[in-house]
Amino acid sequence: KQEVTQIPAALSVPEGENLVLNCSFTDSAIYNLQWFRQDPGKGLTSLLLIQSSQREQTSGRLNASLDKSSGRSTLYIAASQPGDSATYLCAVRRDQGGKLIFGQGTELSVKP
Amino acid sequence: DTGVSQDPRHKITKRGQNVTFRCDPISEHNRLYWYRQTLGQGPEFLTYFQNEAQLEKSRLLSNRFSAERPKGSFSTLEIQRTEQGDSAMYLCASSTNNQPQHFGDGTRLSIL
Numbered sequence: 001k002q003e004v005t006q007i008p009a010a011l012s013v014p015e016g017e018n019l020v021l022n023c024s025f026t027d028s029a030i031y032n033l034q035w036f037r038q039d040p041g042k043g044l045t046s047l048l049l050i051q052s053s054q055r056e057q058t059s060g061r062l063n064a065s066l067d068k069s070s071g072r073s074t075l076y077i078a079a080s081q082p083g084d085s086a087t088y089l090c091a092v093r094r095d096q097g098g099k100l101i102f103g104q105g106t107e108l109s110v111k112p
Numbered sequence: 113d114t115g116v117s118q119d120p121r122h123k124i125t126k127r128g129q130n131v132t133f134r135c136d137p138i139s140e141h142n143r144l145y146w147y148r149q150t151l152g153q154g155p156e157f158l159t160y161f162q163n164e165a166q167l168e169k170s171r172l173l174s175n176r177f178s179a180e181r182p183k184g185s186f187s188t189l190e191i192q193r194t195e196q197g198d199s200a201m202y203l204c205a206s207s208t209n210n211q212p213q214h215f216g217d218g219t220r221l222s223i224l
Contacts, residue, residue: 004154034212043116043203043215044155089154096210099145099168102154 002027004092006103013080014111021075021106023090028068031096035064035075036089038105044089048075080110114138116216118204124222125194132190133219137206144187145205145213146179148172155203161187191221199223 003026013019023033032051036044048057048064050073056065063076073090087107091100117136125131137144142163147155158177159169163184173179176195181187191198201220205213 006154031210036215041217041220043217044205046212046214049212091154099157099160099170100147100155100213101157104152104154 002030002092002094002101004090004101004103006088006090006106008106009104010107010109012109012111015080015082017080017110018076018078019080019108021077021088021090021108023073023075023103025071025073025092025101027094028071030068030092030094031098032093033064033066033073034091034093034100035062035073036091038087038089047088077108080108082110082112084108085110116204116206116214118202118216118219120219121217122220122222124224126224127194127196129194130190130192131194131221132188133202133204133221134186134188135204135206135216136186137204138214141206141208141214142184143207143209143213144181145207146187146189147203147205149201149203149218150199158189194221194223196223 007022034049035047050066061078066073087105089105091102119134145160146158149155161181176192179189201218203218205215207213
């Protein structure tokens with residue numbers, strides 16, 4: 001059974017810092033991995049999607065890496081801003097079909 | 113692109129009552145997913161449809177839960193005889209085949 005874990009559960013940093021969020025999964029047979037952002041009381045916004053054959057994806061100040069063999073992904077946020085404060089979730093998809101299996105999220109707070 | 117729409121945004125009901133939620137996916141999306149999210153946790157998969165066919169249901173979906181997607185467009189999720197443990201955010205997502213899932217803002221259910 002696939003399990004996804006995110007560390008840390010919460011993180012508080014001063015504005016301007018670079019930071020790394022971690023995601024690990026127990027079954028390396030994944031189709032892709034996706035990072036989401038969730039603001040309080042809202043749905044999920046997709047940030048980056050990495051196919052199983054890819055090693056990383058970049059969008060602006062965000063960079064996500066994937067090491068399928070070790071069951072790990074990281075989300076790197078450069079030059080953090082207060083507007084980055086949110087919960088960040090990673091999710092893996094087993095096959096083309098299907099459902100996403102989520103970690104419990106990392107709650108990020110960026111202090112001005 | 114009007115996004116995934118969910119209605120209502122909030123629902124407060126007494127224990128034992130039935131509730132129904134609606135999800136309108138992005139118009140050209142053939143897949144529709146339901147997830148449940150409790151406070152401090154990542155979303156958990158409930159069920160998904162491809163067009164009007166319900167292809168997978170989670171063990172979380174007890175016999176008090178039923179989902180439909182008539183005509184392969186909007187979907188409804190009904191919970192009968194609600195219990196305290198049903199209090200959660202119910203999220204809907206849609207996609208085309210293996211493309212990223214787009215999420216709505218969810219329906220927050222509170223059981224008194």
